[in-house]
Amino acid sequence: MLDAANPIPMMTINGCIIVAIRDDLDDQEIVSLQDRLVEEVAKRNAHGVVIDISSLEIVDTFAGRMLAAMAQMARVMNARTIVVGMRPAVAMTLVELGMTLDGVETALNADRAINAIVSDRSNKL
Amino acid sequence: MTDEAARVTLKTSGDVAFARQAAAKAMAAIGASTIKSTKFVTAVSEIARNAVIYGRGGVISFSEAGAAGQKRVVAVCTDRGPGIDDIDRAVSDGFSTGKSLGLGLGGAKRLVDRFEITSSSKQGTKVTLECGPR
Structure with missing residues (x-):
């Protein structure tokens, strides 16, 4: 388990915040990650967020709802969120659960996600 | 006969994470496929x-449970809660209190x-989940 002194690392590259979620976060840790992420978007003036869930062995309804909420919050702050690295078994399970993650943009890997965010940004400028 | 392999007390959200770990271990022990294990662990997470x-x-x-070669994992979750009034409704999608x-x-x-x-309402809720390896 993580504690306040040992939070999930976040880094900002090219205006993109990159977060790699470590496996087996409990519900409270997910909620505190959500809070930190929103603060980080404001502080770093980020225009994109990439959330890597490749180490997550499962995504249940709680984690799925939190991912969707993080994407929505970031969008309200004008940052585009892309979830990357979803395992095939996780995708199949989410669909059976009935969690379609509407409104959550996904990409196969972080490379593609960052490229998409950066080129989207330069088109707008 | 069944041998109890693991038991997790559920009090906090951290305990739900422990239940997931125990579920993954139990599925690994019967040689379950990745997809079956992922589904079962997700179900355990919801119930816990x-x-x-x-x-x-x-x-x-x-x-x-089951004979060698056809082993299945059985999870039994019991709580001390007020029980569920209308189980059919609770199991239907989109219903939440x-x-x-x-x-x-x-x-x-x-x-x-x-x-x-x-x-x-007296004995709380008991949920049984069972899953084979394939």
């Missing part, structure tokens, strides 16, 4: 969280091979 949030805490135990999406119980049912739920 329900016990913590709605059931005032509880216990989940894992055991193996809390703030959740209402996909947990119905979703968990779809993810496993066998799903049983009994509930009473």
Whole structure:
């Protein structure tokens, strides 16, 4: 388990915040990650967020709802969120659960996600 | 006969994570495929969280059933909660007495091979989940 002194690392590259979620976060840790992420978007003036869930062995309804909420919050702050690295078994399970993650943009890997965010940004400028 | 392989007391959201770990270990022990294991662990996560949030805490135990070569994992989760008034409604998608999406119980049912739920206001709620390796 993580504690306040040992939070999930976040880094900002090219205006993109990159977060790699470590496996087996409990519900409270997910909620505190959500809070930190929103603060980080404001502080770093980020225009994109990439959330890597490749180490997550499962995504249940709680984690799925939190991912969707993080994407929505970031969008309200004008940052585009892309979830990357979803395992095939996780995708199949989410669909059976009935969690379609509407409104959550996904990409196969972080490379593609960052490229998409950066080129989207330069088109707008 | 079944041997109890693991037992996790459910009080906090951290305990739900322990229940997930125990579920993954039990599925690995019967040589389950990745997809089956992922589905079962997800179902366990939903049920264990329900016990913590709605059931005032509880216990989940894992055991193996079936003959060698056809082993299945059985998880039994019991809580001390007020019980569920209308089980059919609770298992249907979109129903929640809390703030959740209402996909947990119905979703968990779809993810496993066998799903049983009994509930009473005196004895709380008992959910049984069973899953084979393939």
